[in-house]
Amino acid sequence: MNIVVLSRNPALYSTQSLVQACRRRRHQVMVLDHQRFDLMVEDGELSLYYNMIKIRDVDAIIPRVGATATRYGAQVIRQFELKGVFTVCTSEALLRARDKFKCFQHLVSHGIPVPKTVLLNMVDVKAPFIRDHFDLPLVVKLKESTHGLGVVLAQDYQNAHSISEAFAKMSEETLLQEFIKESNGVDIRIFIVNGEVVGAMRREAAMGDFRSNLHRGGKSYVEKLTSEEEKIALKAARVLGLKVAGVDVLRSKGGPLVLEVNASPGLEGIETTTQKDISGKIIRFIEREAPKFKKR
DSSP: OEEEEEOSOTTSHHHHHHHHHHHHTTOEEEEEOGGGEEEEEETTEEEEEETTEEOOOOOEEEEOOOGGGHHHHHHHHHHHHHTTOEESSOHHHHHHHHSHHHHHHHHHHTTOOOOOEEEOOSSOOOHHHHHHHOOSSEEEEEEEEETTEEEEEESSHHHHHHHHHHHHHTTOOEEEEEOOGGGTTEEEEEEEETTEEEEEEEEEOOTTOOOOOGGGTOEEEEOOOOHHHHHHHHHHHHHHTOSEEEEEEEEETTEEEEEEEESSOOSHHHHHHHOOOHHHHHHHHHHHHHHHHSOO
16 A cells, blocks of 8 residues: 655654554555645645645555644645545544543543543633632643643642733633642553554653653553553543544542543654554554545
8 A cells, every 4th residue: 555654754753663564564655744735626626735746646644743733734634535545543533632622522521531621711810710610739731732841730829820821921722620639640641543452551750740741751661451441541532533542541539530632642652661563553454444445
């Protein structure tokens, strides 16, 4: 098959892992930067141009779209979809998962537990409202935060109000979220491919930090899941329409809570921690599903 990995950086571990998995399975593979596509619509045809060259004969795409390129990346994915090209992540699923509050809306409406979260309006951040609804400490985060950036633990209400107000003045949508103390800087990343859990790791925050992101110096370990954790993670991916997903779960006194669902989860942490060929599982998934998707 002819497979395109949509990635802005061919040197990234995740991109290279997918490329090598394609080659091991004897597929043709190209890495193309989704930001460099020109999209054309005209009578009877949808076209994609890359550096002014028309892209043809693609069987499947693997989107690796970062947070800063979500909207344009989704349009590129949609153009491929409408041309009958199979995609590991659909445009709608990407947009649904990438918007943290929209993601929570979908999860909660399907009975999936999440930490208590408020999307603040950007006109009038009210300190009494924060005190009425949250215990201390609490998490203040940008709605578009990624890799732990734009995520702050506020130890008092004045601090939470000041941070929220500053974000609002920068026209940044802000979330307030309860801090799950018993998780103690630990979360579980559950990796899913086509309705199956293919790997899980426990991530522990670096000393003095509460964010467990490996990009922030956290450490990771292979983890055994409970049946409830596995069930919730699989349901979260299904509700959001994600065939490949990284579901982050917190262990709370009341049971597992879904903290985040990633539509383009990184592969380095999960593959190096579990020593599993996750990329190979993604390519085998494409081999099974792409032929069914191709327009006749």
